[in-house]
Amino acid sequence: MQTLSPQRLTELRLKANDVRQGIIRSLEAAKSGHSAGSLDMADVFSVLYGYVMRHDPNSPEMPERDRLLLSCGHIAPVRYSAMANFGYFPVEELLTLRKFGSRLQGHPERVRLPALESTSGPLGEGLAQGVGMALAAKMDGASWRVYVVTSDAEHQCGLHWEAVMTAGKFALDNLTCIIDRNFIQIDGSTEDVMPLEPLGEKYRAFNWEVIECDGNDVASLVEAFDAARRVTGRPQVIVANTIPGKGVSYMEGDYTWHGKPPNREQAEAALRELQTDRERILADV
Amino acid sequence: MSEKRDGDGAREMHLVDYRNAAEIKQLPTRNGFGEGLIEAGTRNANVIAICADLAESTRMEGFKKAHPAQYVEIGVAEQLLVAMAAGLASAGKIPFIASYAMFNPGRSWEQVRTTMALNETNVKIAGAHAGVSVGPDGATHQAIEDIAIMRVIPHMTVVVPCDSVQTKKATLAVAERWGPTYLRFGREKSAIVTTEATPFEIGKAQTFREGRDVAVVACGILVYNALVAAEEIAREDGIECAVVNNHTIKPMDEAAIVAAAQACGAVVTVEEHQQHGGMGSRVAEILAQRHPVPIEFVGVADQFGQSGDPLELVEYYGMGTSSIKEAIRRAHARKPGV
Numbered sequence: 071m072q073t074l075s076p077q078r079l080t081e082l083r084l085k086a087n088d089v090r091q092g093i094i095r096s097l098e099a100a101k102s103g104h105s106a107g108s109l110d111m112a113d114v115f116s117v118l119y120g121y122v123m124r125h126d127p128n129s130p131e132m133p134e135r136d137r138l139l140l141s142c143g144h145i146a147p148v149r150y151s152a153m154a155n156f157g158y159f160p161v162e163e164l165l166t167l168r169k170f171g172s173r174l175q176g177h178p179e180r181v182r183l184p185a186l187e188s189t190s191g192p193l194g195e196g197l198a199q200g201v202g203m204a205l206a207a208k209m210d211g212a213s214w215r216v217y218v219v220t221s222d223a224e225h226q227c228g229l230h231w232e233a234v235m236t237a238g239k240f241a242l243d244n245l246t247c248i249i250d251r252n253f254i255q256i257d258g259s260t261e262d263v264m265p266l267e268p269l270g271e272k273y274r275a276f277n278w279e280v281i282e283c284d285g286n287d288v289a290s291l292v293e294a295f296d297a298a299r300r301v302t303g304r305p306q307v308i309v310a311n312t313i314p315g316k317g318v319s320y321m322e323g324d325y326t327w328h329g330k331p332p333n334r335e336q337a338e339a340a341l342r343e344l345q346t347d348r349e350r351i352l353a354d355v
Numbered sequence: 356m357s358e359k360r361d362g363d364g365a366r367e368m369h370l371v372d373y374r375n376a377a378e379i380k381q382l383p384t385r386n387g388f389g390e391g392l393i394e395a396g397t398r399n400a401n402v403i404a405i406c407a408d409l410a411e412s413t414r415m416e417g418f419k420k421a422h423p424a425q426y427v428e429i430g431v432a433e434q435l436l437v438a439m440a441a442g443l444a445s446a447g448k449i450p451f452i453a454s455y456a457m458f459n460p461g462r463s464w465e466q467v468r469t470t471m472a473l474n475e476t477n478v479k480i481a482g483a484h485a486g487v488s489v490g491p492d493g494a495t496h497q498a499i500e501d502i503a504i505m506r507v508i509p510h511m512t513v514v515v516p517c518d519s520v521q522t523k524k525a526t527l528a529v530a531e532r533w534g535p536t537y538l539r540f541g542r543e544k545s546a547i548v549t550t551e552a553t554p555f556e557i558g559k560a561q562t563f564r565e566g567r568d569v570a571v572v573a574c575g576i577l578v579y580n581a582l583v584a585a586e587e588i589a590r591e592d593g594i595e596c597a598v599v600n601n602h603t604i605k606p607m608d609e610a611a612i613v614a615a616a617q618a619c620g621a622v623v624t625v626e627e628h629q630q631h632g633g634m635g636s637r638v639a640e641i642l643a644q645r646h647p648v649p650i651e652f653v654g655v656a657d658q659f660g661q662s663g664d665p666l667e668l669v670e671y672y673g674m675g676t677s678s679i680k681e682a683i684r685r686a687h688a689r690k691p692g693v
């Protein structure tokens with residue numbers, strides 16, 4: 071079921087391209103930070119801000135906004151770049167990433183930038199906070215929804231599964247968890263470090279609706295989020311299959327890019343490649 | 356107002372006549388928490404209680420009955436307890452989260468630091484069964500490091516009320532005052548020294564007894580032991596102790612601590628906690644900078660507890676009245692010119 075016109079899909083692809091360029095620029099300026107996961111979640115964040123969520127960058131604290139939490143705080147560059155490209159702050163501010171006095175801390179801090187909704191970095195904690203928010207919305211009869219972006223590797227944390235169990239108990243159908251299923255973590259492949267499969271089966275056992283999609287394809291993501299929104303009586307998880315480093319060929323699929331930034335030459339090469347990609351998106355229209 | 360004399364203080368604090376053992380009633384401090392929580396939930400519908408499978412022991416059961424729509428049960432999941440509460444607080448709720456202090460905040464320290472304190476959420480930790488006085492459950496369940504690990508975190512408020520009447524007032528005060536907070540109380544029946552009329556304000560220490568020789572700065576259920584020790588040592592040695600109920604560990608009433616040290620020239624701190632890092636350590640930090648005097652510490656001496664009768668354990672680990680008197684004598688003897 072296609073809910074978006076080709077033009078809207080093209081707009082989202084262009085936004086994801088903008089977000090990736092912002093990631094590269096900010097990481098290169100910061101000289102530290104996490105490249106692979108940030109790049110592979112550009113499509114998810116573009117679809118969330120550009121299609122899925124009720125939000126207003128001019129009124130970031132409006133009570134009826136949907137809440138978006140980034141649990142795996144180390145991929146903050148994608149969150150910041152998406153926020154900048156969707157009007158929360160000027161794109162130039164991305165160059166302050168990880169620098170003294172910046173709102174764009176190495177890991178997200180809500181007190182410095184309230185639209186972040188939570189403070190994150192220590193893994194496995196985001197879904198628990200999202201469960202609390204979703205339960206508060208239920209208690210108040212509010213219509214806003216909660217979206218929590220997680221990494222696959224943080225599913226190795228016990229606390230995350232405490233939250234999965236609790237969301238099932240309270241039938242939080244206003245809660246959607248998104249998994250960046252890129253199969254990498256700092257020490258290598260998730261399935262070597264601590265196997266996670268069958269991941270979807272685990273969620274089903276806790277009474278969640280499991281939706282799989284191509285996390286680097288905006289049309290597939292739109293379909294997945296639409297399906298999630300139609301679910302009643304239980305929380306939903308979107309297993310977004312992604313390619314780490316997506317969009318920058320020399321990073322794609324290479325776990326060593328988990329926690330390092332591109333240098334000047336690498337950044338220039340990445341931006342050239344992304345610009346070419348942008349022209350291809352426009353030519354396809 | 357006439358000048359205060361040794362042994363005074365009880366009147367303006369509207370205390371029970373603690374000198375008269377027949378006047379002393381005993382109730383667990385956790386009962387005061389349960390009563391205060393019900394009233395807090397009545398006053399404000401945003402006050403919610405989240406329980407980790409210990410409704411009866413933490414005294415959340417009354418709240419569950421009185422305010423079922425404001426009550427959440429999550430089972431044995433203390434890390435979730437904190438992080439989920441932070442989410443609820445972000446959405447405008449005032450969550451009280453209860454378990455044994457050993458697990459809450461003992462198990463959840465990083466969640467407290469990140470999601471409550473750094474994230475500035477209005478979550479209230481209720482740490483029950485604190486201290487060795489939990490008794491027969493043994494060392495695994497005796498939280499005696501909790502004050503240290505909470506007071507070190509920026510933005511945290513730490514409150515340790517002295518009896519069940521004060522615990523009720525403290526619970527209400529904590530509910531009404533914005534900020535991430537740790538409220539600590541115990542399991543066993545303990546002496547009630549305050550009354551309905553006794554004032555209570557977070558951050559304001561209370562002089563329960565006047566004295567010029569040694570200032571005994573205490574918190575929690577051992578405030579009563581400090582008062583008894585002060586009376587006994589006045590009779591036995593002629594040493595007159597001020598007794599300060601230092602119920603707020605953070606932000607500590609620095610002016611009151613400095614004033615007590617200036618007035619007496621020696622200090623004894625008394626807490627059901629490790630000597631390291633707790634209330635007494637904070638007193639020492641303040642006085643080292645602002646008014647150095649001899650200090651003696653009453654508390655657990657870098658040990659773990661064990662099973663036993665609560666009073667027996669309090670005595671064994673050096674927090675009974677005789678130990679407090681010994682500490683007072685040591686502090687007094689260290690005063691210059693004594």
